[in-house]
Amino acid sequence: MSTQSPRTGTAPPPGTAPAPSPEGLHAGLKNRHLSMIAIGGVIGAGLFVGSSSGIAAAGPAILLSYALVGMLVVFVMRMLGEMAAANPSSGSFSAYADRALGRWAGCSIGWLYWFFWVVVLAVEATAGAKILESWIPAVPQWGWALIVMIVLTATNLASVASYGEFEFWFAGIKVVAIAAFVGVGLLAVFGLLPGSDNPGAGFAHLTDAGGFFPHGYGAVLTGVLLVVFSFMGSEIVTLAAGESQNPQRAVAKATNSVIWRVAVFYLGSILVVLTLLPWNDKSIVEDGSYVAALNVIGIPHAGQVMNVVVLTAVLSCLNSGLYTASRMAFSLGRRGDGPQAFARTNSRGVPTAAILGSVAFGFIAVFFNYQWPDTVFLFLLNSSGAVALFVWLVICFTQLRMRAILLRESPDKLVVRMWLFPYLTWATIGMISFVLVYMLTDDSGRDQVILSVLVAALVVAVSVVRDRLRRREQGDGGTANSSLR
Incomplete structure (x- = not known):
């Protein structure tokens, strides 16, 4: 099979339908959609709701934890950007692993990534339902989860442009909220904000409550375990690039901007929290780090303001999670590693079966979350917990092989x-492997690594067996599938 060449054409004239890609998808995502997906993709709901536990565990040293993970993300995105700019594909790293490492590798990491996101759908749908129920208790929590899932499924089924438009506004709200928080917070830190009731704010808070390392140097690694998964999603832009009007430009721009995105949104916002109040202030854990900081600044109804932002982040994650899972399922179907129905698109270039198949498992996971939260769903959660790190490892090994292939061919x-x-x-x-090994020494991370490894081993074993059977049926010893689909 021949390797597909990337589409680098310009946008279609106004009033015409988006051009179909060689995959059957439509290039319906505009440059502004891709730009906002790239910027907002790195801001997960975990940043808003999970940062308080990291601060409690590591103190001000959590900044180093965020910096270390942020550095990993920058490096991984640079590697993925190299491959995606050279050959945009809806299968992204799964399709590249298919070619560089073998069909078994692309199949395995593709299904593990799909599994990760359909479990995330259940987590985010439940989180969003809790917020909505607190506002309108007449509708039960499971009802809100159902409503949210149905609305975003309809959005993804309509067209890729409707997904892009929703995500543009969801991500835009997140970006504006974080930028405003950092800007207003810095004004308060330097005493330039009228009405701020925290005259003690300042950089002294980084060392005045037990020093910069109040729990010792090892707490930095504990902090890494707590924050690493809040970065998952930055790679979505490379999948979406396959349905954009100028994928090479979009990927290059997203890759080059990841450094400042991590610096401003993660390091900048956490620095503001830690300079507005001491890291051991009880309100950080009780109210959440961002709400506590907003209360110190004197923002009225800070809790409700943050609930709106968190709900937006949850909806954004749900929207992108469904899109990502469906496109990975579509790519797997095209490569013969998934149901053939997943590879079919309708007249609007939408992989309907891939979307419905993904959301069906998401609905099942939501049911498990309500019916058996501490058994079945906890197993799903833990068994997909370390997949993010597996994905990053596969990207690294794939890039090692793909560089030689690209230098030789194009x-x-x-x-x-x-x-x-x-x-x-x-x-x-080495850094990613160290994090995985260190997780085995942590009580909260051990189960995630062990269960994720077991599930990954099962998926890899099935993929290897299927690949060998397929080669045997072909009768020629088989050659690795070299097509990037």
């Missing part, structure tokens, strides 16, 4: 290159 497509190759790639592999 060096002109290497418009984005990983820095200090291959040394920085190997260093990233």
